[in-house]
Amino acid sequence: MIDVYRRYLDCLNDRRWDDLGRFVADDVVYNGERIGLKGYRSMLESDTHAIPDLRFTAELLLADRGVVGCRLFFHCTPRHEFLGFEPTGGQVSFAEHVFYRFGDQKIAEVWSLIDKEAIREQLR
Structure with a gap:
């Protein structure tokens, strides 16, 4: 599963949206x-x-019995509204803690928690 998940992240980072169905279930x-x-x-x-x-x-990546857990880290520059925050032109860094349940080698369910407070503090 970790190899599939890493290929999924590559798909996202390469913006290969037409390939997303190789990694994500139709009814996610x-x-x-x-x-x-x-x-x-x-989304x-x-x-x-x-x-x-x-x-x-x-940053952290674990897998066990059909579930992948990951701490994703982002260092980026918002250009348009994101998560209800207006951009300031400056860079922000934040984490997302996310769990994925896999079924038939595809992501079937996602639980995501983004550190919005970290973003808010940096955009002040």
Whole structure:
């Protein structure tokens, strides 16, 4: 699973949105809401539009029995509103703690928590 997950991160960082279905299930659930592959792709495209230099960097990565846990770290420059924050032109650094449940070698469910307070403090 970790190899599949690393290829998924490469897909995100390369902005290969048409390949996303190789890694994410058609009926993916994100934070308890069934948004499907189309909704998941739209969310990621929106994030990368708001932050063109957004890179998904795995700091900690663990896998066990169909679940991958990861601490993603971001150092980037928002250009448009992101998570309700208006950009200031400056760089921000923040973490996302995320768990993925896999089914049939694809991401079926995602639980994500982003450190919004870290972003807020840096945009003041």
